[in-house]
Amino acid sequence: MTEEAPGRPEPYKIWRNPATSEDRIAYLGEFYPPAGRVLFVASDLSELGFRPGEYTLRAPDRRKGPLLIPKWQKLRVVE
Numbered sequence: 001m002t003e004e005a006p007g008r009p010e011p012y013k014i015w016r017n018p019a020t021s022e023d024r025i026a027y028l029g030e031f032y033p034p035a036g037r038v039l040f041v042a043s044d045l046s047e048l049g050f051r052p053g054e055y056t057l058r059a060p061d062r063r064k065g066p067l068l069i070p071k072w073q074k075l076r077v078v079e
Contacts, residue, residue: 010060012040017054017074028055042075052079 011030018025031048033040040057057073 010062012060013058014045015056016050017056019053025056039069040073040075042077045075045077050077052077 011032013030014028016026016028028050031040034044034047037044039059045055054074054076057075059069059071059073
């Protein structure tokens with residue numbers, strides 16, 4: 001997990017979505033967007049070491065600009 005630094009946004013909660021009906025949703029923990037950004041893009045997840053697949057992210061409750069940043073976001077990491 002990435003660590004909190006002063007002035008950084010609150011962490012996002014991230015889940016890995018099941019690839020098949022036999023898989024389960026897996027909670028992966030809390031992560032901070034890189035470089036002081038307020039949201040994640042798919043390449044950020046890849047750089048953090050996330051495997052290819054689909055992920056669901058939940059933005060912090062106290063996010064800045066709540067109308068601009070969606071509370072829930074889906075991202076796909078490709079090979």
